[in-house]
Amino acid sequence: MADGGGWRPPRPCEAYRAEWELCRSAGHFLHHYYVHGERPACEQWRRDLASCRAWEERRSAGAQRSLCESERARVEAARKHALVWAPRQSPPADWHLPLPQEEKDQ
């Protein structure tokens, strides 16, 4: 997390509001239940929206901390599963090569 000058919320406050509204919608309830078999939890989006607004209005240090912790927790949750395959350091060498000549001739 960048301290002091230059820091801003990881997402625009409008994005937190949109995520909270989407999370609370009936459609999302249905999708979430269809996938996970339980109701969605939307309270964290509401807290993040409040923190974002607190930062925008009065540069609250507590709001900055809260937002960073919340987003780091989201990143950690997304990365907790072990990978099945090894990541590449560079893209496949043949991605941009032309197709084999015999296929071009067909």
Add this chain to the structure above:
Amino acid sequence: MAGARGERGPGPAAGEPQPQQPDACRVFPERPAQGKPPQGGLLSRFFPSDQKCQLMLLKTLETNPYVKLLLDAMEHSGCAVNRERHFSCEDCSGNVSGGFDASASQIVLCQNNIRNQAHMSRVVTHELIHAFDHCRAHVDWFTNVRHLACSEVRAANLSGDCSLVNEIFRLHFGLKQHHQTCVRDRAILSILAVRNISKEVARKAVDEVFESCFNDHEPFGRIPHNKTYARYAHRDFQNRDRYYSNI
């Protein structure tokens, strides 16, 4: 995509099967007994099938939010997609809708089996997920069934293949956690479409990788249940520099 597809020689790749019957043949799963597939509508009356396929592909690439995010993510990973180089509209001998040929770095679209624009978008999304996995990781498509299973789980999960609406159209009625059942089943079907292995071996591979691969939502960051979610995901992807520099 099965090795025996249409005009192309053998080229094992991940496949997108048509709706299923459980006793599918080894190379291509059978379609349900519905007679001829529906016509593509007005376009099919005026355009040959390749041109129709190309037109639908172009529209998908330009307008579909799932695909636009995947294209951006692939460019970011060093695999910029060129429509003429990386897509091929072909007639396929089996019943698959498309496939990713890793040996040629090309997505095959089975123009004789893609029904309409929405189907085209879903097939392109599905195959681009395989292409994205090929671009960002060392996926052993040809000899590691677990790797293939992982990519098929992700493609079924993230492409909209297993949306509630699509499952209802297939007459698969289920609600609580049914999405996961669909993802498992369709991943197994896709594996069987391109690998000459038993259903039990395919199921075991899916079971082994499911926990990890079902929760790998890259590049979407979430399961995109519809275009709204896909647009939000694309917005987040475009915002990633600000995001990671401020947490």
